[in-house]
Amino acid sequence: MSQQINNYDENDIQVLEGLEAVRKRPGMYIGSTGPGGLHHLVYEIVDNSIDEALAGFCTEINVEILEGDIIRVSDNGRGIPVGIHPKEGISAATVVYTILHAGGKFGGGGYKVSGGLHGVGASVVNALSEWLELTVKDGQHVYFQRFERGNYSEQLKVIGDTTETGTSVMFKADGEIFESTVYDYEILLKRLREQAFLNAGIRIVFTDKRDSENIQSETLHYEGGIRQFVEHIHETRGLESLSGEVIYISGMQGDSFAEIAMQYNDSYNEVILSFANNIHTKDGGSHETGFKNALTKVVNEYGKKMGLLKEKEKLTGDDVREGLTAIISVKLTECEFEGQTKGRLGNPEVKPFVEKLVQEKLMNFLEENPETGKLIFEKSISALKAREAAKKAREAERSKNAFGKSPMPEKLADCSERDNRYTEIYIVEGDSAGGSAKQGRDRRYQAILSLWGKMLNVEKARVDRIYGNDKLAPVVTALGTGIGEDFDIEKLRYGKVIIMADADVDGMHIRTLLLTFFFRYMRPLITNGNVYIAQPPLFKVERKKEVRYAFSDEERDRYIAELSEDGKYKDVATQRYKGLGEMDPEQLWETTMDPERRTIVKIGMEDALKADEIFTILMGDKVEPRRLFIEKNAKFAQNLDV
Secondary structure (H helix, E strand, O other): OOOOOOOOOHHHOEOOOOOOOOOOOOHHHHOOOOHHHHHHHHHHHHHHHHHHHHOOOOOEEEEEEEOOOEEEEEEOOOOOOOOEOOOOOOEHHHHHHHOOOOEOOOOOOOOOOOOOOOOOHHHHHHHOEEEEEEEEEEOOEEEEEEEEOOEOOOOOEEEEEOOOEEEEEEEEEOOOOOOOOOOOHHHHHHHHHHHHHHOOOOEEEEEEOOOOOOOEEEEEEOOOOHHHHHHHHHHHHOOOEOOOOOEEEEEEEOOEEEEEEEEEEOOOOOEEEEEEOOEEOOOOEHHHHHHHHHHHHHHHHHHHHOOOOOOOOOOOHHHHHOOEEEEEEEEOOOOOEEOOOOOEEOOOOHHHHHHHHHHHHHHHHHHHOHHHHHHHHHHHHHHHHHHHHHHHHHHHHHHHOOOOOOOOOOOEEOOOOOOOOOOEEEEEEOHHHHHHHHHHOOOOOEEEEEEOOOOOOHHHOOHHHOOOOOOOHHHHHHHOOOOHHHOOHHHOOOOEEEEEOOOOHHHHHHHHHHHHHHHHHOHHHHHOOOEEEEOOOOEEEEEOOEEEEEOOHHHHHHHHHHHOEOOEOOOOEEEEOOOHHHOOHHHHHHHHHOOOOOOEEEOOOOOHHHHHHHHHHHHOOOHHHHHHHHHHHHHHHHHOOO
16 A cells, blocks of 8 residues: 655654653553663564555665674655754754654645554654664764763754765663663564565564674565464464465455455364554454454355355354464554553444455455355354254253252362462372371461373364363363353352462473463463462472572572582582472462462463464374474573463
C-alpha cells in the first residue's frame, strides 16, 4: 500500500504539547522501565522508518546493536524535514525530537498511515536516552545534532554534502531510568521479523555487533508478506498444513486496507494474530471480530451449499477455527485503540469492512478450490464431533456428582484452611516425594496432591479425552474450577497452585505436561497468577553441623569454599539430590516449602504467543523443531521453568 505524499516539509510538523513529563513518568509512555520498555525504544525509532516505507519512500532499514548496547537505526527514506518550523523557530527535525506530540502524523499531510505511539516516539526515546545523535540526509546536505537526556546545546548543523536521503538515529538508553540497558537479540529479532512480514518487500537488516568475535546478522525480507508469516509459524512449530497453499485475501474501502493470510494445519489449536498499522492487537478488536464472524458464516454456508452439513447441524466458531493459523492486518488513516496498552482495535467501521471482504473472497476461493474446501470442512466437522463427545463426557461427569460434591482424590492430603487467599496446593511427582511433602508441610494451609504414571499430553488430544482421564481428573477435582468452557476461577480452592517436580529431564517433562494442560484448558489460572513452579535445591553442602543448600553448581562451589577450613576441602561433604524423594520431610520443608525460605517462580502470560509456540514445539509430534529448540536453549536448561 503506497501513498505518494511529496509535500512533506516543515509545515507538516504540528506541535501539541511539551516534553517535561516523560522522564518523571516514563511508564506512561513506554509501559515500564524494565526490559519491555527498554526494547520499546528501538521499536519506536524503527516504526518511524516503517512509516516512511508505508508512505512509499523507504526500502531498507538497518538496525544495529553496537558495543556498549548502543542502538543505531538508519533508513533510506526522505529524511526528517530540516527547515525552520514556522511556529517554533527551530529546525523541524529538532522539534520532532524535543517536543511531545510533534510529528508528521497529526493532520499535516505527512502520513496517511502510521504506527508508533501516535507520533510521540522520537521525543520519548530522546528524553529517556543518556544521549542521542541524529543524522539527516536530504539529498543535498548531511545534518547532525546531538542531544543529552532530551536537551541540546547546539542547533542542527550541516556537516557535509550528499546526494543520498535518509535518517540515522544513534542512542544510548539512560541507566538512570532503566533497570538494565542490555538488549535481548531474540526479542528484537522477533519484532523486526514481524515488521518485515507485515510490510511485504521491505528489507530490514539486523546486526548485533556487541561481540566482535561473534557478530550476528540477519536480513529480513519477505516478498510474500503475511503469507510467509503463516508459513514461518508452521515451520517453526513443526506443523503440517492441510492444504497446499496459504489462502490470501485483501481489499480496500476508501483509504482503509485489509489483508488476511490463513492456512489450516494438523493441530487442534488456533493461532490468530491481528495487527492494526503494524501494531499487534493482542486483545483483538473490530478487525478480528469481523474475520471470525465471516469465517464461521462462510464454512457453514459452504457446508450447506455442497450438501455436506446435515439439516440441523451448525458449526461454531471454535469448530471452524480448530487448527487454523491466520494473520489479519489492517492499515487505517486513524486507528482507535482501546486501553493504555493499545491491545484492542476499536474502529467500528472496520468490522463490517473485514466481514464483507472475507465472506465474498473466501467463499469464492472455496468454490474454486473444492479439494481445499472439503479438507477445511472435514476438519471443522471432526472438531464438531469432538465437541459433542466432550459435552457428553462433561454431562456424564456432572450426573455422577449430581447428588453431592465430587469426592476428593484419594491421593490428596488436604489442608484445614478453606479461604483460598491463604491456601496452596503442591502437585508433586511420585509417591515418595509426596510422602515427604505430606509429613513436612504446614497442614493448616498446605495441601499435597501426588501424581503417578505418565500424564496425558493434551497437545495431542482433544477436550473429549480430558474428561475422566485418570491422571488429570484428580488435578481438576482438587482445584475445583472445572475445565474449558466450564472453568470458573471463583471456585478455585487454592490461591497458589505449585508444581513440584525433580530438577531433572523427567521432572521438566512433568512440569511441561502440567503447564500445557493449564495453558490449554485452565488458562485463567495462569493469567490470574495462580500457577507457580517450586525450586528444590540441587545440592546439600555440609561441614560438621553447618548445612547449606545450593541451587546451582556456582552456588555449590561458593558454599564449599566458604565452609572449607584454610582452603582444605576434606571436611566438606556434598550431596547431589537426584530427586525430591531423597529429602526427608524436614529438609523438604526447609528448602522448598517454607514460605520464609523457599523460592517459587510465578508463571506469567507476558507473551501468550511465545508460550503457545513453546508448548507446540515441546509437546508436538515433530522431532526436528524440538531438537532445534533444545539445542538453542541448552545453556538455559537449569532455569527452563517457562
